[in-house]
Amino acid sequence: QSALTQPASVAGSPGQSITISCTGSSSDVGGYDFVSWYQQHPDIAPKLIIYDVRERPSGVSNRFSGSKSGNTASLTISGLQAEDEAYYYCYSYARSSTFVVFGGGTKLTVL
């Protein structure tokens, strides 16, 4: 069982917006602004798309945005495109010996 809770799946039509939640605790998501999100297509390594809650690495589309409220972080993808269909994982820095936690992953289906 992963330390961060994500919905197993979400779906949306091309052009729509979707939001994926990532719920942790005050020891990780709620306690630090070191939340990141990763996109993973089948049989390919994860790709960083959001870090420090809302920052986008160079080259990542501005259709991807991040936010956080309390112990829950969120990834929003606007203007859905077929190429966005993938798994998405959240990550958080965590207190003391836990150090790092990932979410269980969310499968995004573009209808």
Next chain:
Amino acid sequence: QITLKESGPTLLKPTQTLTLTCTFSGFSLSTSGVGVGWIRQPPGQALEWLALIYWNDDKRYSPSLKTRLTITKDTSKNQVVLIMTNLDPVDTATYFCARGFGSGYYLSGFNYWGQGTLVTVPS
């Protein structure tokens, strides 16, 4: 250009020891704030962080696997090695190494990843 690549055995038996090497280029593991970590992913399952070594040789381990893991670095060779002892079929997974970044010891995440290597431990 930053690249990382994992290497090591692909098939091992239960109770054996796994040694994986991450060879990287395009950055130095002697730069403050930089680390290299290992993350694994069993087939069809989620990512699981295993270990990380910082630029100053400080190390962090997953609490659930700490007794079985050792991470080391060779800065001159641009390599990081992960050793996992007493393998079990549940350790079957793709193992990734990745560059960690952040502010000091606060790890913002992993911004570059290797392609991963599948390690199989048959039952």
